[in-house]
Amino acid sequence: MSTAPAPTATAEQDPTPKNGFDRFFEISKRGSTLGTEIRGGIVTFVTMAYIVILNPIILGGTKDVAGHMLQNQQLAAVTALTAGLMTILFGLIARLPFAFAAGLGINSFLAVSVVGQLTWPEAMGLVVINGLIIVLLSATGLRRMIMKAIPMELKIAITVGIGMFIAFIGLVDAGFVTATGLASPPVGLGVNGSIATVPVLLFVLTLLLAGILMARKVKGALLIALVSGTVVSMIVEAIWHLGPRGDDNPGGWGMSVPALPAQWFSVPDLGLVGQVDLVGSWGRIGVIACVMLVFTLVFTNFFDAMGTMTGLAEEAGLADKKGDFPRLKSALIIEGVGAVVGGGTSGSSNTVFVESASGIGEGARTGVANLVTGVLFLLAMFITPLTSIVPSEVAASALVVVGALMMAQIRRIDLSETSVLIPVFVTVAVMPFTYSIANGIGAGFIAWAVVRSLSGKARQISPLLWIVAVGFVVYFARGPLESLIGG
8 A cells, every 4th residue: 555545535525526626636536625736736836846946057157059048037937937838737637746847857968968068959959869768758658668667666666766866855955864975874954964044944844844744644735835935034034144055054944935026027048949859969969979968868768757757656555456557658649748838848858756755745646637737837937036935944844755655555565585675776776876767767767677586587577578677787887889880
């Protein structure tokens, strides 16, 4: 059983559809209510809104090979636009509470490894090609076949690993865990081993409040905690003027300062939409180099999203005994479309966001929550300054709570057999330690294939799983391979 199953139908919750809207989204059938879906959609948006601020920071601070940079205001606008459109589209077609936004793995890869060789339009052209490949793999059923080839133990391990991953993200975003700048240990507690800063203290208080309210089964627990933490943060900032965190101000706020902006409304600049070059990269750096870049994009996009959707479906109680969930094929195709649309708007590939787990933790079970989250993202285009009101320290508390809930699913795996224990442990550990869902899945696949086969259980391993495991070996060795091919 999932740690956060869909509520069962009782006398208070009649599964009979109340109207056409209810029937289309299966609200009553999944044991939810319209109010619960709205709350879940709001919570998901609150925990994801940081992407409107962070994506421009990642993409906007890097010059391409021609010396051009993407403008932050334009990036903020297309980030919100694409997230809103894709979240709504997914909610209408897949009817699942999985929200979309620019994937942090791919946007970082573009900024660090790609645009030093290409122009921004050329880089986004590769993102579009990556998306088209994923759509093709999903439409032909290959992506679904790969998901079905994954043993249930690994599917649960992926869910647990994602829980640990998003909890770690929350701890880092809150400033509770920080980089030490040393070779060992690479991370530490707070600032110089201390958490005695006001923002981190508010993270702890919001986390405790959320945990208490959820333990007492209070409806809207996460939303109440997030709103309460934000209000207190605004009061604290108004009194003490902590300002943004920096080398000269380690006790300040992380990603955004919780204060009402001087200007609430702005007309979005969508000038980046359509700035894509699908063919220029192939002539600039050559076919082999482009193939390796697209290969990396596809592997990251493909397995990151697959793992995230598997984990979210398990957490929502929507997965069956094999780990499949409703409208799986449609969900996989739309996820590929997110990469195409994200590249087409220059906001980077859009994919399912693991922070959707916060809305699921609030009770969201249908695509209605996505409609709410998507509309809020579209509104964010016009009121971008307001998205910075919720400090990352407060939003991070929801990630830690939901990460704990997802981690609890480890009890569903029989770890008494070492050939199961090792691959499961590798999957769970690699995700947070490498800050990548795809890396955790790849390490788990390889470990499962090797350990299980050499333990006398080779016949139980799907040939397709072997193929994917070999593909991940190539993925992990792509650096030396690129150098070898280039040489």
